Amino acid sequence: MALLSFDDRDGTIWMNGEMVPWREAKTHVICHGLHYANCVFEGERAYNGKIFKSKEHAERLLASAEILGMPFPYSVEEIMAAKDAVMEENGVVDGYLRPVAWRGSEQMGISAKQTTTHVAIACWEWPSYFDPEKREKGITLKTSPWRKPAPDTAPSKSKAAGLYMIGTLSKHTVEDAGYDDALMLDYRGQVAEATGANIFFVKGGELYTPVPDCFLDGITRRTVIALAKDAGITVKETKIFPEDLPTFEECFLTGTAAEVTAVGKIDDLSFTVGPLTKQLRGTYEKLVRGE
Numbered sequence: 001m002a003l004l005s006f007d008d009r010d011g012t013i014w015m016n017g018e019m020v021p022w023r024e025a026k027t028h029v030i031c032h033g034l035h036y037a038n039c040v041f042e043g044e045r046a047y048n049g050k051i052f053k054s055k056e057h058a059e060r061l062l063a064s065a066e067i068l069g070m071p072f073p074y075s076v077e078e079i080m081a082a083k084d085a086v087m088e089e090n091g092v093v094d095g096y097l098r099p100v101a102w103r104g105s106e107q108m109g110i111s112a113k114q115t116t117t118h119v120a121i122a123c124w125e126w127p128s129y130f131d132p133e134k135r136e137k138g139i140t141l142k143t144s145p146w147r148k149p150a151p152d153t154a155p156s157k158s159k160a161a162g163l164y165m166i167g168t169l170s171k172h173t174v175e176d177a178g179y180d181d182a183l184m185l186d187y188r189g190q191v192a193e194a195t196g197a198n199i200f201f202v203k204g205g206e207l208y209t210p211v212p213d214c215f216l217d218g219i220t221r222r223t224v225i226a227l228a229k230d231a232g233i234t235v236k237e238t239k240i241f242p243e244d245l246p247t248f249e250e251c252f253l254t255g256t257a258a259e260v261t262a263v264g265k266i267d268d269l270s271f272t273v274g275p276l277t278k279q280l281r282g283t284y285e286k287l288v289r290g291e
């Protein structure tokens with residue numbers, strides 16, 4: 001069965017300050033964003049009609065654009081208001097939001113200084129990222145042959161579209177081998193994250209997670225660290241090497257889309273969907289729903 005294409009849907013997209021019918025929210029094939037990856041985006045979720053951490057996501061969108069030197073034509077408050085407006089326009093209550101900003105077509109070449117920045121925000125109803133059954137058993141990860149680049153090689157603090165080329169290559173490689181997602185090592189060979197989510201491990205009742213010095217310090221990551229600390233759980237942000245993996249009992253991913261997702265296997269190594277993963281998944285679910 002053919003998948004329903006994302007550009008062929010009913011609904012409305014906020015684009016450059018206006019509400020545009022979904023199928024007409026287009027940009028030109030010559031735009032700089034397409035040719036040279038001058039494009040940044042966000043992924044956000046709304047629960048019970050409220051966007052979770054809307055301000056943090058708007059701030060990160062503007063910060064990502066600034067890292068790429070892309071002038072951003074709206075304030076954080078304007079983006080927050082636009083997100084609420086597009087949710088209301090589409091009647092989305094529990095869903096996903098995709099703000100995206102890209103450079104236009106005024107200039108063709110590597111320099112983009114003469115281009116204007118376009119911004120669009122789409123939203124749609126969206127259930128859990130991973131198959132719910134897999135969430136209970138834990139998803140499977142395989143170490144990617146591709147690595148996260150050094151921070152002086154790529155703008156790793158920006159949620160820049162260009163960085164996802166590595167993620168897509170990695171995800172395709174591991175999907176071909178029958179795994180759900182890729183474990184990304186960084187340029188030093190340290191454990192970094194998954195392709196669209198951060199990673200945590202549990203050992204002796206304590207949480208371990210890599211230092212986000214060459215990948216996104218996710219909003220969910222920071223939220224889960226705060227929830228863990230509130231619950232009296234020790235959180236160690238530290239270097240983690242592949243040879244450390246057998247010492248951990250539990251493993252989970254965090255991300256807007258993934259929420260808190262248990263990992264059951266990395267390569268040939270098994271992890272239990274244990275008490276800390278379940279506890280933090282539960283507290284995170286309550287928090288996002290405002291309970």
Ligand SMILES: Cc1ncc(COP(=O)(O)O)c(C=O)c1O
Pocket residue numbers: 043193194195196197198215216217218219220221254255256257
């Ligand atoms: C590469 C990558 N790492 C981590 C994350 C998690 O970030 P957040 O929790 O802000 O969604 C994401 C998702 O945006 C991502 O794409």
